[in-house]
Amino acid sequence: MIHSSIGSPEQLRDPNYTPPLAVAVPLGIQHVLAMFVSNVTPAIIVAGAAGFGFGSNSPDFPELLYMIQMSMLFAGVATLLQTITLGPIGAALPIVQGTSFAFLPIMIPLVAGKGVDALAALFGGVLIGGLFHAALGTVIGKIRFALPPLVTGLVVTMIGLALVKVGIEYAAGGVPAKASGAASYGGLLSWSAALVVILVTLVLKFFARGMLSISAVLVGIAVGYVYALAMGMLSFDAIATSWARSASFALPQPFKYGFEFSFAAVIGFCLMAFVSAIETVGDVSGITKGGAGREATDKEIQGATFADGFGTAIAGVFGALPNTSFSQNVGLIAMTGVMSRHVVTIGAIFLIICGLIPKVSGVIRTIPIEVLGGGVIVMFGMVVAAGISMLSDVVWNRRNMVIFAVALSVGLGLQLEVMNVPPGAPNALQHLPDTLRILGASGILPAALIAIVLNLVLPAHLSDESTDEVTGGLSGHGKGSLSGE
Incomplete structure (x- = not known):
């Protein structure tokens, strides 16, 4: 818990309170580190599913960098919608937005093996689905009855089950190596890099405190990156090439990949918007309860849903993937006791700056696929666990x-x-x-x-029928979320 000398208990529970900058800036960056890996991973997975080249000499390399860049930039923009607000858009709460895992099982079949040509339909679906998501804000309170924990828990569990295969493929050497029948696929070297990431992440999660525990996956990937360098899986020349091919500054390009109406994409994104909207409702409630000890108001829930949807729609215009609220940051607010939305605004500005500097994306792209696989195994496993946690309330x-x-x-x-x-x-x-x-x-x-x-x-x-003989003791209380690490 942050020491009370930075403000009174009443101030710390006030979303409009601004702590001293010496505290606010580190806390804002802490929010970014807690969600950074989860935020950029979906772009890398979608690019891999589409068949983008992963080497720095690939002709698709700039497209991959652009998608990573947009993930950071529009996570920051969507977060600003939540914290600063724009009319009725935004909850005026410390809600951190980021790229959603929930849509991956929809996006992967849409782009599978189709390269850049598939992106026009994909981002058309993101745009229209985002507008539909925003429209849900007008009725979100009335449709929650149709999505009890039985439904949301099932959906989140299945999202995780659909994605765990990706983590194993990455850890074994990546989909391109598997498709080409490379002898290195599934080799000891590949698995060792992934296991280093998993081991470091687990040690930090269970035995570290504060910042190290919060950013365990990020630190685990950093350690795995160093391990890959030491083992020759990655060279300094490759890093230098990626750095040289990445611009120092670049603005987003509207409709960079064109716009195409795909009925499958639109229906898929609109239907998954229900799940994302209900998750955001849970996150808003978690923030107000954990940070201020009160229930969320209807205005806050509605504004958060509007920001979710419009943030996604804007992202689709510029080539970024759907956004949702990130639950690991909800836990961070409860842990620090600082509910200031201005702290999260600082984090959003940091994300936007990173998104305007493609060299940051260039460094991220040099992460070996096996190292990323170790982090993905943990993250997608946590999605499954979140779904099971939701089901424990059934x-x-x-x-x-x-x-x-x-x-x-x-x-x-x-x-x-x-x-x-x-x-x-x-x-x-x-x-x-x-x-x-x-x-x-x-x-x-x-x-x-x-x-x-x-x-x-x-x-x-x-529901009144007795089922003691078949429940097997499945009971409990918990809350899960599919954006948490």
């Missing part, structure tokens, strides 16, 4: 177990069957139109739809 009667069983079986089955079938080979959805096939391949949207519909139509009195 009353596991026979009704809810049937809903969960059917939704999970269909969703996870589609994930495993369709997404793992080689291109051109028959799959379970091959006779569906392209739009429905792409949406169904994620497994998440079919599972969510089934869970929502069954939860609304199955008679509530079924």
Whole structure:
């Protein structure tokens, strides 16, 4: 807890209070370090799925740098919408925005193997989905009943399950090495780098305090980076080349990749916006309870949802991925006891500065894929754990177990069957139109739809049936989130 000499207890609980700059600046940077890796990772994963070259000599190298750059820049812009506000947009609370993992299972099938050509439809979906997300702000309080922990916990768990494969592929040497049949794929050297990251992250999370614990994944990747250099997996020449090919300053370009209306992209982003909006509601409530000991107001929840959506829409215009509130920063506010939104504004400015300097993206891009894989394994594993934490709030009667069983079986089955079938080979959805096939391949949207519909139509009195013999002791109370590390 930050010492009370920087302000009275009443001031520290006030979002409008500004601590002395000597404290506010380090706290703002602390917020950035807590979310930095999670924020840029989705851009790298989407680029890899699209087939961008990962070497500094690749013709796609500038596109990859641009996507990383935009992730930082528009996370900062979306955060400013939350902290400074723009009319009704923003909660005027210390909410940190960043690139969302939730949309990855939708984005990966949209861009898979299609290169830069797929980005026009992708960012068209981000733009329209963001506007739809903002529109949810007008009704967010009225639709929460349709998304209880049974539904949101299922969706978040499936998001994590869809992504854990990515972490293993990265740790083993990366998708390009796997596709080319490289002998190094899955080698001891690759795994050793990933394990160094995981080990350092776990040690810091459990045995360190303060800043080291909060930024454990970031520090773990930094240690893994040094290990890769020592083991010859990365050379100083490659770092110098990446640095030289990256500009010192660059502004974002509107519609850099064009604009294309893809029905699959629009439907996918709009449907996932429900999950992201409900997560933001939880984060706003967590901030007001943990930082000020009160419930969030309807105005704060509505403003936060508006900022979520409009931040995503603006990001889509300039080639950045969807944004959402970051839950690890909610915990940071509770830990420090400082609820000042101006502290988070300082962090947002730091992100924007980084996003305007492509050389920062150039350094990030030199991280070996195996090192990144170690961090991704931890982060995506935490997404699964967050989903299970949400499910611990469910009353596991026979009704809810049937809903969960059917939704999970269909969703996870589609994930495993369709997404793992080689291109051109028959799959379970091959006779569906392209739009429905792409949406169904994620497994998440079919599972969510089934869970929502069954939860609304199955008679509530079924929940009164005793299920002691089948619950296996599944009970508890917890709260998870898919943006936490």
